[in-house]
Amino acid sequence: MSDRLELFGTLAGALLVLIGLGTIAGMPWQTNGSLAASVLQLLGVLATIAVGAGLVWLVRQ
Incomplete structure (x- = not known):
C-alpha cells in the first residue's frame, strides 16, 4: 500500500511548478x-x- x-x-509540487511557470509567463517584472x-x-x-520540483522528486523517491 x-x-x-x-x-x-x-500535486502540491506540481502546483508550485505551474504557479512559477505562470508567473514567468505573465512577466511581472515589467x-x-x-x-x-x-x-x-x-x-x-x-x-x-x-521547491516544487524538489517536492515532487522527494515524494517519488
Whole structure:
C-alpha cells in the first residue's frame, strides 16, 4: 500500500511548478521600475519552481 500523502505531495509540487511557470509567463517584472526588484522577483519565481520540483522528486523517491 502506498503512502496516502504521496498524491498530495505530488500535486502540491506540481502546483508550485505551474504557479512559477505562470508567473514567468505573465512577466511581472515589467511593472517594476527597479532592476533590483525585478531580479528578486525572478529569483523568487525560480526558487518556487525549484521547491516544487524538489517536492515532487522527494515524494517519488
